[in-house]
Amino acid sequence: MPxxxxxxxxxxxxxxxxxxxxxxxxxxxxxxxxxxxxxxxAVRVDWKQDLQDQIRRDFVDKDKFEALLSGRGIANDDxxxxxxxxxxxxxxxxxxxxxxxGHDQVKLLDGGRKKWELDSRELVEEVPAxxxxxxxxxxxxxxxxxxxxxxxxxxxKKNLVDVRSPDEFSGKLLAPAHLPQEQSQRAGHVPTAKxxxxxxxxxxxxxxxxxxxxxxxxxxxxxDFSKDTIAYCRIGERSAHTWFVLHELLDQxxxxxxxxxxxxxxxxxxxxxxxxx
Amino acid sequence: MQDLSLEGIDVATETVIQGTVTRAGQPEGGAxxxxxxxxxxxxxxxxxxxxxxxxxxxxxxSWTLRALASGDASADAKVxxxxxxxxxxSISL
Numbered sequence: 001m002p003x004x005x006x007x008x009x010x011x012x013x014x015x016x017x018x019x020x021x022x023x024x025x026x027x028x029x030x031x032x033x034x035x036x037x038x039x040x041x042a043v044r045v046d047w048k049q050d051l052q053d054q055i056r057r058d059f060v061d062k063d064k065f066e067a068l069l070s071g072r073g074i075a076n077d078d079x080x081x082x083x084x085x086x087x088x089x090x091x092x093x094x095x096x097x098x099x100x101x102g103h104d105q106v107k108l109l110d111g112g113r114k115k116w117e118l119d120s121r122e123l124v125e126e127v128p129a130x131x132x133x134x135x136x137x138x139x140x141x142x143x144x145x146x147x148x149x150x151x152x153x154x155x156x157k158k159n160l161v162d163v164r165s166p167d168e169f170s171g172k173l174l175a176p177a178h179l180p181q182e183q184s185q186r187a188g189h190v191p192t193a194k195x196x197x198x199x200x201x202x203x204x205x206x207x208x209x210x211x212x213x214x215x216x217x218x219x220x221x222x223x224d225f226s227k228d229t230i231a232y233c234r235i236g237e238r239s240a241h242t243w244f245v246l247h248e249l250l251d252q253x254x255x256x257x258x259x260x261x262x263x264x265x266x267x268x269x270x271x272x273x274x275x276x277x
Numbered sequence: 278m279q280d281l282s283l284e285g286i287d288v289a290t291e292t293v294i295q296g297t298v299t300r301a302g303q304p305e306g307g308a309x310x311x312x313x314x315x316x317x318x319x320x321x322x323x324x325x326x327x328x329x330x331x332x333x334x335x336x337x338x339s340w341t342l343r344a345l346a347s348g349d350a351s352a353d354a355k356v357x358x359x360x361x362x363x364x365x366x367s368i369s370l
Contacts, residue, residue: 030324085324114309120347165320167336177312177321177333180286199319204311204345 073130102138304329
């Protein structure tokens with residue numbers, strides 16, 4: 001897919017701040033970040049409260065997703081521009097999720113909140129009032145979502161890309177190092193997975209590297225573009241970032257994000273695990 | 278570090294690296310601090326609080342902290358961290 005169809009830069013966003021058919025949506029791990037300030041006109045989606053079922057571990061169903069977008073004043077023909085902190089991890093997760101429910105016109109702000117802040121661009125506290133809509137979602141597109149059984153069957157067959165940091169991959173850490181390490185699951189990685197940290201796909205300011213650099217990165221690390229690919233991390237947000245790179249920027253056809261990721265796999269009874277420490 | 282609480286966290290089992298980012302002697306809130314492992318690979322990133330504070334939960338070993346802030350300001354600091362100890366670091370932009 002041409003990069004311009006899925007990615008916009010900060011200048012583009014500034015030029016469309018008053019475009020009623022462009023809706024900015026902020027998605028953060030730190031859900032209080034939006035309350036402090038945000039890009040003018042942006043609405044918030046809380047990845048935990050809004051995008052997860054509050055009882056089962058799963059997505060919200062189609063009805064709840066429709067209610068969420070309707071309540072935020074997002075229409076089916078609106079262009080959604082997602083951005084957030086953590087180098088767009090959760091914005092990329094929301095991008096993948098919105099695609100899963102069939103929203104076509106969705107883009108990521110390159111560099112997310114970080115690049116915007118480093119550029120000292122305008123942030124406001126005012127929460128916009130958008131009129132409610134009647135949003136209609138499609139049935140979930142599971143061609144971009146992997147489940148645990150498929151991951152186990154893919155060992156040694158498909159490209160498995162573990163996008164966590166080297167220390168999480170090897171089993172030295174159980175969570176990204178901005179979080180406490182107390183966890184119940186086993187440490188390590190899925191056998192035959194390649195460790196290609198999400199961060200290798202991004203520049204220091206959070207923007208994506210060029211298509212040529214990205215192609216060289218994944219092929220250089222042993223990803224076979226003639227095979228299907230499953231990306232995973234700890235909870236599926238960093239791997240959504242890599243899914244975006246492989247599926248949306250590099251136009252690879254069969255790439256899935258395994259959102260169960262290590263918190264599920266590392267808790268399964270009887271599955272193979274490789275650990276380097 | 279008054280504004281980043283360790284309440285409820287078992288520090289004895291963690292390898293905490295924390296500190297503050299300053300610019301011209303003043304705390305720098307909203308700076309991005311990266312934790313890089315001994316091979317220079319990204320391990321985590323946080324944003325400093327209003328008082329310039331940051332914290333990581335790492336593992337024992339050598340780490341590099343890299344702060345990035347507006348105006349193309351950046352600076353590195355190296356630390357050696359131990360389990361059960363809170364390792365303090367200060368970074369001046």
